[in-house]
Amino acid sequence: MLRDVTAWVLTDGKAGDEVQCLGVADALGLSPESRRVAPRAPFVWGMPWGPIDPREGPGRPGSPIRPPYPDILIASGRRAVPYVRAVKRLSRGRTYTVILKDPRSGPRVADLIWTPEHDRLRGDNVLVTLTSPHRISAARLAAARTHPDPRLAPLPRPRVAVLAGGDSRHHRFTPEDVARLVRDLDTLARSGATPMITASRRTPAPLREALRGLAARSGGFFWDGDGENPYLALLALADGVVVTADSANMVGEAAATGVPVLVFEPSGGHPKLAAFIRGLERHGAVRPFTGRLEALTYEPLDSTPVIAAAIEAGFLRHRAARDASAPA
Incomplete structure (x- = not known):
């Protein structure tokens, strides 16, 4: 120090x-x-x-x-x-x-x-x-668990944080991608998981509205921009994380939790991002998202x-x- x-x-x-x-x-x-x-x-x-x-x-x-x-x-x-x-x-x-x-x-x-x-x-x-x-330290995660966000704490477990990015230089969320992601999240919710969803400034409107509807019909949570940003709380209280592959930062932050990280790939991609995700797979931290909560055990990654x-x-x-x- x-x-x-x-x-x-x-x-x-x-x-x-x-x-x-x-x-x-x-x-x-x-x-x-x-x-x-x-x-x-x-x-x-x-x-x-x-x-x-x-x-x-x-x-x-x-x-x-x-x-x-x-x-x-x-x-x-x-x-x-x-x-x-x-x-x-x-x-x-x-x-x-x-x-x-x-x-x-x-x-x-x-x-x-x-x-x-x-x-x-x-x-x-x-x-x-x-x-x-990043700023998702072990100490901040522990504090967020000790004093949980009242919007999230009552939600039934297992709770799954959904970190939705959006269109970028290398990725595009086509209508087919939106339908596939929401379908797989619906499958996950029907299995008993509770989605806790946050979108980014880049999230396209059709995906944002589809995720809002998913949260409503599954009894989950969707952050609409009102009140304090729950990003840290989502990660702290999650039993698993679904994250879109367009943001290496979000994927890396999810891997700091030590819970299973499930990656959704929209259209497009980049060799560097693919290499990064392969590295996380070798560490045992991530798998592709297929509509179910995977059992993954690994040491939290925080560089x-x-x-x-x-x-x-x-x-x-x-x-x-x-x-x-x-x-x-």
Whole structure:
């Protein structure tokens, strides 16, 4: 646990990138300042290789890299990469820089890079794990079980969390996919399981409404956006999880629970996502969803503490080397 250490989280505001950075900061015991870059064209076209947008330079009002510079910078996303380079230069190497996911500009752009197993980037300063960092820690899951969400606690067991994503660059939910998912969830509910459903901003309207109807007729739960987001509570109280394969983050978060994770594949796909799911299958954490609750036993997967430990060790080495080279 780091004390008296300042930190930034730097992204372009994408929720998935920001959550990963905040999860690592949580595990380090840091209270980071969140900063977001918003480069304009044509500067954004050259990222991650080109310069920052001059409008966001350190001396400009509202700059995402205005000083004083932090002890640790945790960034994610290709648009953030030029800004990481700038902070490293402007801080004269004082800031320890971390990039989550392949920056697509080589491993030397930061002091430490984390990448998932299914990406190809490797190097002396590259940390590789099976799953991505997130905020679904064992401690937060335990707290959510100790003080259960009153909307979910009365639901009969077995309770199955349903994490529905949506259309993405690589996946599309066709009408046939929607019908297949709802049919298999209906089969699961008829077997005695209670669905606890949450949708995402990307969930197409036909799927959202079909899931709402499923929850109503099965006595389950559907989060419609009102009240506190029950995402953590769903995972904490679930006896199993059904998750759509369009989001590696959601699949990885589900695998942090230690309960069976059943993956629904919509149309499309990507080799990296497929490799990630195969890795989880080898760990015994996931199987394809076929309308029934599978019996799977595995150790919960959470790479966040591993990543945080690597950052802490690297930062302490970095600080010691910096202090040793400082003039007496």
